[in-house]
Amino acid sequence: MLVHGAWHGGWCWRDVAKELRRAGHAVFTPTLSGLGDRAHLPWAGIGLATHVRDIVNVIEAEELAAVRLVGHSYGGIVISGVAEYCADRLAHLVYLDALVPRHGLTHVELVPPRPGGSLEQLRKSGGTATHLPAGSMEFLGVHDPEQVQWLNRHLTPHPLKTMTDPSDLPHDRAATLRRTFIRCTERARSTMSSFAKAAASDPSWRYRELATGHDAMVTAPAPLARLLLEVA
Amino acid sequence: MADIVLVHGAWHGGWCWRRVAALLREAGHEVYTPTLTGLGERVHLMTPEVGLDTHIEDVCRLFRFEEIDRAVLVGHSYAGMVIPGVADRLGPAVKALVYLDALNPKTGESLSDIVPRRGPPPAPDPSLPDWLLAPASAERLGVFDAADRAWLARRLVPHPRKTLTDKLVLTGAHATTIPRLYINCTAPAMNPDSISIARAKSDPGWRYVELATGHNAMMTAPKETADLIQSMA
Numbered sequence: 417m418l419v420h421g422a423w424h425g426g427w428c429w430r431d432v433a434k435e436l437r438r439a440g441h442a443v444f445t446p447t448l449s450g451l452g453d454r455a456h457l458p459w460a461g462i463g464l465a466t467h468v469r470d471i472v473n474v475i476e477a478e479e480l481a482a483v484r485l486v487g488h489s490y491g492g493i494v495i496s497g498v499a500e501y502c503a504d505r506l507a508h509l510v511y512l513d514a515l516v517p518r519h520g521l522t523h524v525e526l527v528p529p530r531p532g533g534s535l536e537q538l539r540k541s542g543g544t545a546t547h548l549p550a551g552s553m554e555f556l557g558v559h560d561p562e563q564v565q566w567l568n569r570h571l572t573p574h575p576l577k578t579m580t581d582p583s584d585l586p587h588d589r590a591a592t593l594r595r596t597f598i599r600c601t602e603r604a605r606s607t608m609s610s611f612a613k614a615a616a617s618d619p620s621w622r623y624r625e626l627a628t629g630h631d632a633m634v635t636a637p638a639p640l641a642r643l644l645l646e647v648a
Numbered sequence: 649m650a651d652i653v654l655v656h657g658a659w660h661g662g663w664c665w666r667r668v669a670a671l672l673r674e675a676g677h678e679v680y681t682p683t684l685t686g687l688g689e690r691v692h693l694m695t696p697e698v699g700l701d702t703h704i705e706d707v708c709r710l711f712r713f714e715e716i717d718r719a720v721l722v723g724h725s726y727a728g729m730v731i732p733g734v735a736d737r738l739g740p741a742v743k744a745l746v747y748l749d750a751l752n753p754k755t756g757e758s759l760s761d762i763v764p765r766r767g768p769p770p771a772p773d774p775s776l777p778d779w780l781l782a783p784a785s786a787e788r789l790g791v792f793d794a795a796d797r798a799w800l801a802r803r804l805v806p807h808p809r810k811t812l813t814d815k816l817v818l819t820g821a822h823a824t825t826i827p828r829l830y831i832n833c834t835a836p837a838m839n840p841d842s843i844s845i846a847r848a849k850s851d852p853g854w855r856y857v858e859l860a861t862g863h864n865a866m867m868t869a870p871k872e873t874a875d876l877i878q879s880m881a
Contacts, residue, residue, distance in 0.1 A: 478666070
């Protein structure tokens with residue numbers, strides 16, 4: 417199960433899903449509420465708990481077990497939340513250049529806004545906004561013109577409440593599961609470096625690197641699929 | 649190899665296509681099994697406002713975001729209301745329609761307009777708000793295997809009633825001129841006197857086949873269902 421990050425949708429996993437299915441796996445690429453093909457739903461109330469429920473419900477409805485759950489970027493916060501509900505259905509958590517949340521902390525507290533970044537811009541705009549405009553291609557690490565166009569066609573604003581809701585992880589069940597951190601090293605995002613460093617130095621984590629940009633599922637789908645198959 | 653989009657019926661979710669999707673993927677097709685808002689894993693997004701238009705838009709958006717440009721679009725049961733609406737909005741991105749024991753509305757019609765009422769309306773379920781419809785029984789869905797009945801019992805959820813009275817509006821001829829296959833599930837038949845079946849059977853513009861299984865053919869006859877779908881790819 418592949419969980420996308422902020423602004424993306426299930427669509428971003430297209431090439432990775434193809435590789436994993438070719439290797440014989442059942443692959444799920446749900447889109448989080450308020451984004452992509454689910455952006456037409458009413459936004460009122462969409463928060464972190466909605467996104468966690470989005471994924472828990474797929475595991476329930478599809479009656480999945482021993483799931484390898486992958487979260488990209490913001491999706492790291494979501495998969496940790498999912499583990500809190502159904503760790504018994506999960507075999508492995510993969511944080512793909514992702515945030516690793518802590519109980520009681522919001523996205524904004526985990527990752528201090530970058531100067532000039534979209535969170536910073538929002539803060540300056542007075543704080544009445546409901547959504548976060550898409551990050552730059554520079555931030556996402558995507559430079560190939562075709563890939564840039566693909567993203568530009570489909571990135572949607574992200575429901576801001578999901579980033580200001582604190583993570584509810586009283587039992588930290590994610591820490592009881594096998595975990596892998598995949599660091600994207602090309603022009604590495606400083607926002608993810610504290611999580612990468614912590615995982616790299618903690619023997620309870622597997623740590624891997626991919627020499628590509630932050631949106632590895634777009635820029636390096638085949639190498640990423642190979643890393644995911646290591647835990648499948 | 650084709651893109652194939654499978655749309656579930658009332659009370660179900662994308663989960664019900666598990667067997668058919670696996671067979672079609674094995675055969676090399678790209679298969680999508682979206683779940684309509686308020687149902688299956690999207691049950692937490694249910695509101696009284698969810699209507700036919702929401703469900704048509706759910707599927708249209710999947711096409712746009714996945715950049716599906718020439719797909720066979722399959723609808724089971726209630727989704728016969730949804731798939732012509734999608735074909736009408738998307739045009740050539742939908743190359744063929746498969747109605748799996750599905751409703752077969754004309755423009756301007758709602759589900760209630762074309763489903764024959766058998767006897768008095770059922771008593772409202774006191775455990776549900778009046779805008780939700782309780783699931784049909786496994787027997788009514790033509791499912792008799794004990795394990796499959798248990799599967800349904802675990803997974804079916806109430807369906808939003810607004811979708812029963814919202815009318816399908818078609819603005820062009822695409823949905824009624826592309827290749828269309830009607831699969832009538834006959835053993836047992838859910839509604840033997842159904843207008844939906846009669847229309848497909850009597851119109852040479854349709855390919856019409858009968859499948860000797862119950863209404864939920866994607867569960868009870870996955871191989872035959874997958875083969876028929878593939879034949880339109």
